[in-house]
Amino acid sequence: MRTYVVKRLIQLIPVLLGITFLSFAMMRIAGSDAITELYGDKGAVAQEIVDAKRAELGLDRPFLTQYVSWLGGLLTGDMGKSYVSGRDVFQTFVSKLPATLLLTALSILLTVIISIPLGVLAAVNHDRLIDYALRVLSFIGNSLPNFFVALLLMQLLAIRWKLLPVLSSGTGLKSAVMPTLTLAIAMSAKYMRQVRATVLEELNKEYVAGAKARGIRDRVILWRSVLKSSMLTIITLLALSVGSLLGGTAIIESIFMWDGVGKLAVDAITLRDYPIIQAYVVWMAVIYVLVNLITDLLYHALDPRIRLGVSRE
């Protein structure tokens, strides 16, 4: 087991190297950097000032040198300083990360609460009215852009019915309702379909027919056998959707002024604050790959077939 974890962690390295290298390269190719952004709207600025600032930020050095020194810093937890605010990027991220993780966790929780029961319900009532209704619902949810859902909720819940504050004030639970709901609606629509398909496949297996023939009640078959064995696939699919969730949080956080890393990144993008954009990409990659690793480990722990297969190696 331990060798497996180590192997997976090592596999993370080329992915991170590649992603950081690509984004780093693009920032240089793009041409305009933080200096042009910084002084662009201030009219003519003496070349000496520009050069001095450039040297201070290390932007005058060759590309590879910049990349290697940034990478070296990354290993010691130093991600440079924000071009705009001058604050330490690592510290800024660590302070904003809990808000994003809270939002992500709440959305996943809500997604599970909504989509697993509905997905199972649809599968059990296969091709009946309720199944069709749920399929239509999930189809609609899949076709709604999340920023549209966000604005719709804002208009209804906050402006028309005045149930909730329009924008987040801090990261309290009340401000979390709308962003969580927005993210969970999109995710549930996708996920409900997958749960339904998984349970349906399991229900069509021969052992279910066998159990029925032996007179075991449907409810017992469903809860004891079908759901238990579907759970594995369901967990994996959930983990796979974390990736799209992480991307989605950026838009949703900036709509609701939720003070997490997504909003930080979007703000940094408008200001061309490269160290922050860079850090955002790295953090998201690390979180995503770690979530996938944990899922894999969970899978191993839950499924005796895989567990035995691994120990035999």
Add this chain to the structure above:
Amino acid sequence: MSEPTVRIQKVRRDTLKIRLIVFGTLAALLLIGSIFSEHLTPYDPYLQDLMNTKAPPSAEHPFGTDRYGRDMLSRVIVGSRTSIFSTLLLVTIITVTGTVVGVFCGWHGKWTDTLLMRISDMFLAFPGLVFALAVAGVLGGGLHNAIIALAAISWPKYARIARSQTLAQKETAWMKAVKLSGSGTGKIILKHILPNIIGPILVTSMLDIGTMMMELAGLSFLGLGAKPPTAEWGSMMSDTRSLLATAPWVTLAPGVAIFVSVMIFNLLGDTVRDWADPKMRGR
């Protein structure tokens, strides 16, 4: 196969045909409508009517008017061209790029295959939209850059499909016959491999249109895609966000347009997939 099964299959095939015709027509109407959008608007989308600003939806203005009294329905119709055609351009780019890379990798093999597939692995092992945000942010706003950003993260899926399909074709006996008959590589790929692998690839692109449209609109909404005065649904929504409290129809009308178009393309995509692969039906 018993007789009833055959009949059920025929009925299903018939409903599928009807679905294909209905959704195909809707999508075609959407496309044609967006090509001639400028001639279809009931009012001049840029004509201001300051006596009639922020008017709620009515028979005269079905989507109401914005803060300058411009007819929202006309503005949404005009926005369709950018929104729909940039999406189609994006899907075309990723389909072609992915297919070219995939066929090349599958056919040629060796180190180029390893290298390109490792690169595509890297993209697949990473939340795409996060990277697209970073790319669009780095390149700066603008519709072109948003398309580049989304294309950069979306081609690997197509490369994977094209590669595995090409590999499967390469192993067939008739491919040996084709080679023995003395056809050149270019002819084999264009005339024999491509027609046989294009089905699954096109189905994937059809299914991707809706998602791509939403992601492109999302980038525009963040100010990283089309920018005013270019009429585009995502940027129209972010542009008028401050009116959400006083004139919500101005903000929400383009959203409804995105939703309806995405839905039409998704319905068409699902139908085409069912048509191509009956086993997947009802999933």
